[in-house]
Amino acid sequence: MLSSILFYSLDKAIRQYRRMAQANIDQAGVAITIDQWLVLRVIEETDDLTQSDIAERVFKDQASVARMIRLLLDRGMLQAEPLPQDGRRTRLRVSAEGHRTLAAVEPVVLNNRAVALQGLSENDLNTLRFLLEQIATNCSKQPE
């Protein structure tokens, strides 16, 4: 039935996109995953977020974000300094290496999007976004 095909299509679209996107990043010679890239970009944009804040923005789990941040620190993309006003946290900043990586990924991401959305009009995109938001809202409304 249609509704089952729908979720299949949804899953398929996002997976194909992720595969293509990651393949293109790899091929550009940049060593970062899409998910790490997303986190790095959020930190670049807004300083001074907690892991939970970041998780909310990238729509992931705090535990996932904690591990991604650890990886980004290990790879020298991020730097952490202690925060005097709160001993639990650190202040995260994108390092020079991190900025270089973001700059290198930027055009690849733009190209990925352009490729993925070929043949879709502005109007299509708006429709799509509206319907997807509706689904997300429906799903979060009913925690039962």
Added chain:
Amino acid sequence: MLSSILFYSLDKAIRQYRRMAQANIDQAGVAITIDQWLVLRVIEETDDLTQSDIAERVFKDQASVARMIRLLLDRGMLQAEPLPQDGRRTRLRVSAEGHRTLAAVEPVVLNNRAVALQGLSENDLNTLRFLLEQIATNCSKQPE
């Protein structure tokens, strides 16, 4: 920009759906993940598939499918018999326990879909599916 919001919405919709769906399955007291359920259903529908065939149908990787099948076997949802005509493969069949599980999950899945798609018309669903398929096609066309 719009295209970035789009992929965010796509990601969000599928994640919210999966969270809700899994939560409702858990709450129904059935011990299976959505992904395992999907594989089990494919095997129920069509006997005598290779792991790669199954992977293609559920849009996953052969390696992922191999591990899910192992789990389903361990949990008694599936049974495997050797195939005389091909020593590499086994014939997978849904066990009685597997059938019980599928039956228990069925109404939950139908309800999940109904909840997720509240307020969307038949026409909306068609539009959505068409656009998502377009994106998937765009992404798979360009492996570069």
Added chain:
DNA sequence: TAAAGATTCATGATATATCATTAAGGTTGC
């Protein structure tokens, strides 16, 4: 029919998803 090649499945490595829990550090209320 033997060697080369293809298919099938399993598994290692690394990353992510999710839930649960822990430990440490803040905040509040009395």
Added chain:
DNA sequence: GCAACCTTAATGATATATCATGAATCTTTA
């Protein structure tokens, strides 16, 4: 000022995603 409570981050456990590779088993072909 201390006890109860909340937040923050880290981590364990389990499942999945992906790529790569290995091993066993067909299949082809010369």
